Amino acid sequence: xxxxxxxxxxxxxxxxxxxxxxxxxxxxxxxxxxxxxxxxxxxxxxxxxxxxxxxxxxxxxxxxxxxxxxxxxxxxxxxxxxxxxxxxxxxxxxxxxxxxxxxxxxxxxxxxxxxxxxxxxxxxxxxxxxxxxxxxxxxxxxxxxxxxxxxxxxxxxxxxxxxxxxxxxxxxxxxxxxxxxxxxxxxxxxxxxxxxxxxxxxxxxxxxxxxxxxxxxxxxxxxxxxxxxxxxxxxxxxxxxxxxxxxxxxxxxxxxxxxxxxxxxxxxxxxxxxxxxxxxxxxxxxxxxxxxxxxxxxxxxxxxxxxxxxxxxxxxxxxxxxxxxxxxxxxxxxxxxx
Amino acid sequence: xxxxxxxxxxxxxxxxxxxxxxxxxxxxxxxxxxxxxxxxxxxxxxxxxxxxxxxxxxxxxxxxxxxxxxxxxxxxxxxxxxxxxxxxxxxxxxxxxxxxxxxxxxxxxxxxxxxxxxxxxxxxxxxxxxxxxxxxxxxxxxxxxxxxxxxxxxxxxxxxxxxxxxxxxxxxxxxxxxxxxxxxxxxxxxxxxxxxxxxxxxxxxxxxxxxxxxxxxxxxxxxxxxxxxxxxxxxxxxxxxxxxxxxxxxxxxxxxxxxxxxxxxxxxxxxxxxxxxxxxxxxxxxxxxxxxxxxxxxxxxxxxxxxxxxxxxxxxxxxxxxxxxxxxxxxxxxxxxxxxxxxxxxx
Numbered sequence: 287x288x289x290x291x292x293x294x295x296x297x298x299x300x301x302x303x304x305x306x307x308x309x310x311x312x313x314x315x316x317x318x319x320x321x322x323x324x325x326x327x328x329x330x331x332x333x334x335x336x337x338x339x340x341x342x343x344x345x346x347x348x349x350x351x352x353x354x355x356x357x358x359x360x361x362x363x364x365x366x367x368x369x370x371x372x373x374x375x376x377x378x379x380x381x382x383x384x385x386x387x388x389x390x391x392x393x394x395x396x397x398x399x400x401x402x403x404x405x406x407x408x409x410x411x412x413x414x415x416x417x418x419x420x421x422x423x424x425x426x427x428x429x430x431x432x433x434x435x436x437x438x439x440x441x442x443x444x445x446x447x448x449x450x451x452x453x454x455x456x457x458x459x460x461x462x463x464x465x466x467x468x469x470x471x472x473x474x475x476x477x478x479x480x481x482x483x484x485x486x487x488x489x490x491x492x493x494x495x496x497x498x499x500x501x502x503x504x505x506x507x508x509x510x511x512x513x514x515x516x517x518x519x520x521x522x523x524x525x526x527x528x529x530x531x532x533x534x535x536x537x538x539x540x541x542x543x544x545x546x547x548x549x550x551x552x553x554x555x556x557x558x559x560x561x562x563x564x565x566x567x568x569x570x571x572x573x574x575x576x577x578x579x580x581x582x583x584x585x586x587x588x589x590x591x592x593x594x595x596x597x598x599x600x601x602x603x604x605x606x607x608x609x610x611x612x613x614x615x616x617x618x619x620x621x622x623x624x
Numbered sequence: 625x626x627x628x629x630x631x632x633x634x635x636x637x638x639x640x641x642x643x644x645x646x647x648x649x650x651x652x653x654x655x656x657x658x659x660x661x662x663x664x665x666x667x668x669x670x671x672x673x674x675x676x677x678x679x680x681x682x683x684x685x686x687x688x689x690x691x692x693x694x695x696x697x698x699x700x701x702x703x704x705x706x707x708x709x710x711x712x713x714x715x716x717x718x719x720x721x722x723x724x725x726x727x728x729x730x731x732x733x734x735x736x737x738x739x740x741x742x743x744x745x746x747x748x749x750x751x752x753x754x755x756x757x758x759x760x761x762x763x764x765x766x767x768x769x770x771x772x773x774x775x776x777x778x779x780x781x782x783x784x785x786x787x788x789x790x791x792x793x794x795x796x797x798x799x800x801x802x803x804x805x806x807x808x809x810x811x812x813x814x815x816x817x818x819x820x821x822x823x824x825x826x827x828x829x830x831x832x833x834x835x836x837x838x839x840x841x842x843x844x845x846x847x848x849x850x851x852x853x854x855x856x857x858x859x860x861x862x863x864x865x866x867x868x869x870x871x872x873x874x875x876x877x878x879x880x881x882x883x884x885x886x887x888x889x890x891x892x893x894x895x896x897x898x899x900x901x902x903x904x905x906x907x908x909x910x911x912x913x914x915x916x917x918x919x920x921x922x923x924x925x926x927x928x929x930x931x932x933x934x935x936x937x938x939x940x941x942x943x944x945x946x947x948x949x950x951x952x953x954x955x956x957x958x959x960x961x962x963x964x965x966x967x968x969x970x971x
Contacts, residue, residue, distance in 0.1 A: 319765025355882030519666040523856035525914040541880050552882035559872050609856050609912030611658035611665045
């Protein structure tokens, strides 16, 4: 369900949210021209609300669901402490956070990441506390390819609420129960009784690329001859995986300062030498070509085999920022041709 | 493409083809065109046909020396760690080298990372490479769909229209402050030597040195605040070849692995110090940084100190050992600091 709202109502509503919650939104840096997701402080410029920046933010919103790092437990190592080395809940207070003016690709990444993390308590906790207010893309970049991987510049998957432009002004649509509950507590104009728009139940068709990859022989893809050529220029940095909204691998380390320790969960990258390094010293992905292959095989073969869609939303961040211009769209074409 | 760069592209393709066709080299390391405007890809040609894909333009920002050790090794016959090193001549690699990359090759030779006799170095005097991030900033973030370069200008087109920028205005900081654009080590030189030489190579560093200690600390924290620890700076650097980097070690864990500020700053400061006396200011670290951090200011500060304290510049001459690998009684006494005003005295 949706209601019509005017500019003034939207501005008032969002200014109100900023006083109650942590609100994050994309903003373009005037000096560098780069778009970053920033925390709203004080009151927002009405332009920032009404005219969301075009262009993909430098980093994705995954940090709001998988904080870098996340404290998952605390412990003491003091000898006299009766509970030394006992892991305890971190006791971090989790308040509602609002992500505003989020692009369809970034919102969809949350829905995709929810699949492998369906039973992950940390991710689910973050998901519960976060309200995503999306905004369709009026303008796409040359590096955007959301439609190829099953998204759309006007898609709403992963959003709780969406601000739409209609012929006669703005509209606010409720997409999830979480969005409806949020609006009930924080009404905008006449939004009080709005119920979520019924979503298609499981009828969403997979994109061609996902169905194609599911049909392909895993070993034929794995042993394809093009991997060494793709990997040759790669410097095995983590720019692609860390900027990627759907790269969700993590590692866990304990860090101790004095007698107090924390167990941290932080982002890992299949490009890194520690990734899948066994305690024996053996690493099944010890070489660059194996690491590079893993990133693409995970997104376009292992993930669709297990969950259906491909683990890519086509935001184009890796295309733009790969230091050696490895273009994932070319890799998809090569994989499709196997 | 610039007239100069178009000529160089042709010359590079011609010589690479010839080297590959005659069998003098087994592989030729250069750049091919990228999929986006203002990008290139490091590229290895292995046949004369593949050499036709080589390009040369203002966007060759990645340091090719970084690929040499692994590429040379890949051409050796396979052997296990306990087998003796291969005897007899091994396949050669042709490589392009500007001033800074050639100096990196010198450092690699001095540090036994590459074998000079297996390289055919095609020297290219550098006109300075363009910084994509400066272009983006000049266009206030507007997307470039087409970029054409002339000798002194860049013509950029997008959905928003088109504009022309002065090429030099968007050349990378390290190229603007460069004093050695000409290769110091090569087998063939592809163009006449460049005469450009920066007058104030350390002006960016002097501006930071002029700050108070507190201001510098503020600057340092802010400058590196957006780091995502992707390690592109480290991995693009030909000096970083340790088999296990200190940040990757986890037994013991020298430094925390997430985005806590002390860990991030520790990584950057230690990485820079590992490059002291070895860095040629090629700027690859800064060019590859996805977050636009001015990474090279740290290594450039150390280059300035090495020049001031030891009168040395990395990689200028194979026969001159790097300053930190030698000892001489006339070396600067580390307890006497000539660079700070206090002039610390011996006890």
